[in-house]
Amino acid sequence: MVESVYSHEIDKIPNNEKEISNKPRVTLTDKANRLENLCNRRPFLLSHVLLRQNPDNVYTWINYIQLCEHDNHLAIKAFREAIGTIDPQRAFGKLHKLWTKFA
Numbered sequence: 001m002v003e004s005v006y007s008h009e010i011d012k013i014p015n016n017e018k019e020i021s022n023k024p025r026v027t028l029t030d031k032a033n034r035l036e037n038l039c040n041r042r043p044f045l046l047s048h049v050l051l052r053q054n055p056d057n058v059y060t061w062i063n064y065i066q067l068c069e070h071d072n073h074l075a076i077k078a079f080r081e082a083i084g085t086i087d088p089q090r091a092f093g094k095l096h097k098l099w100t101k102f103a
Contacts, residue, residue, distance in 0.1 A: 058093030
């Protein structure tokens with residue numbers, strides 16, 4: 001899929017200098033960097049969407065926290081947010097698993 005995007009962008013590059021305008025142009029490397037950034041953030045973005053749909057889902061919070069394990073500060077922030085957001089009476093999943101992972 002990425003190769004088709006690149007080949008489509010390469011085909012759009014003008015052949016001669018007369019077609020280039022004075023507008024700031026987004027280069028192919030800029031688009032590739034944006035795509036790479038989006039692909040790197042994709043798991044976080046999906047987790048945020050799932051948490052917006054059901055903020056009381058313990059398993060979704062645990063998956064989000066596992067994504068944050070590389071940064072301790074971010075993981076602690078995610079644990080605090082999860083504990084503060086989840087309503088124990090409406091929780092989907094076993095709430096004690098979140099607490100044991102936090103410990």
